[in-house]
Amino acid sequence: MNQLEYLRRAVEAGKLSHAYLFTGNDGELQEEAALFLLRHLLCEGREKPCSSCRQCRIVSSRTHPDVSWVVLQEGAKEISIEQVRELRHTLSFTPYEAPLKTAVIPQAHLMNEEAQAALLKTFEEPRGRTLLLLLSTSPGSLLAPLRSRTQEVPFWKFPRVLSESKEAETELRSLSAALYVDRFRFAKEHEARAAELVRSWLVATRSRMLQELTRQGMSSRLQYLRKLAGLLQEMERQLGRSGVNARLILERVLLEL
Ligand SMILES: [Zn+2]
Numbered sequence: 001m002n003q004l005e006y007l008r009r010a011v012e013a014g015k016l017s018h019a020y021l022f023t024g025n026d027g028e029l030q031e032e033a034a035l036f037l038l039r040h041l042l043c044e045g046r047e048k049p050c051s052s053c054r055q056c057r058i059v060s061s062r063t064h065p066d067v068s069w070v071v072l073q074e075g076a077k078e079i080s081i082e083q084v085r086e087l088r089h090t091l092s093f094t095p096y097e098a099p100l101k102t103a104v105i106p107q108a109h110l111m112n113e114e115a116q117a118a119l120l121k122t123f124e125e126p127r128g129r130t131l132l133l134l135l136s137t138s139p140g141s142l143l144a145p146l147r148s149r150t151q152e153v154p155f156w157k158f159p160r161v162l163s164e165s166k167e168a169e170t171e172l173r174s175l176s177a178a179l180y181v182d183r184f185r186f187a188k189e190h191e192a193r194a195a196e197l198v199r200s201w202l203v204a205t206r207s208r209m210l211q212e213l214t215r216q217g218m219s220s221r222l223q224y225l226r227k228l229a230g231l232l233q234e235m236e237r238q239l240g241r242s243g244v245n246a247r248l249i250l251e252r253v254l255l256e257l
Pocket of ligand 1: 045051
């Protein structure tokens with residue numbers, strides 16, 4: 001289950017925590033996840049999030065009156081205590097149109113210590129229903145008591161999935177031109193996706209073979225593709241077994257390119 005699915009289920013079960021900390025190496029992905037969660041929570045459509053109802057639209061355009069965004073002000077290096085005080089003030093009001101007041105703080109690690117301490121107070125005072133989303137690529141800079149009061153959800157961005165045969169083909173071609181040291185690095189970095197890669201390479205190689213066949217009959221290129229497809233098929237089979245070393249399998253393919 002991925003993180004969005006996890007959040008979706010929490011919304012649907014009415015079991016959302018009142019504070020989340022989205023971590024990982026990609027700030028944009030964290031913001032997308034925050035928008036997804038808020039749309040899902042506030043959507044008035046049948047299929048949530050519908051992305052087209054008024055609630056979804058004003059969440060996405062960041063103009064929802066009950067969603068506060070605390071962002072770094074122009075020219076500033078830190079998110080200030082004044083900004084957090086203002087947020088606390090805003091959160092103390094009854095929501096205008098949503099069932100709860102929410103706040104998103106991208107780059108939460110840019111809050112200075114005073115600001116973080118002020119935010120911590122929101123956890124200590126009695127309040128109505130609120131949802132706080134802290135986003136940070138550097139959560140180690142957050143005060144421990146603040147971190148411990150949030151539920152952490154990691155968002156890591158992985159390389160693009162090679163689902164399209166054309167993309168896989170381009171990938172194969174550039175790998176076949178790469179130095180062995182770079183191919184080994186690729187194998188090391190992508191071993192977790194070995195099965196997916198081998199599968200997409202096999203699909204790409206087969207489609208390339210068909211094109212070669214219709215074009216010029218037997219050729220050395222076709223023989224190469226046939227051999228490669230055979231190897232990929234064998235590696236795909238091996239990857240299906242348990243306890244195999246995916247990295248070695250990727251390396252074996254990359255050496256044959
Ligand atoms: Zn909607």
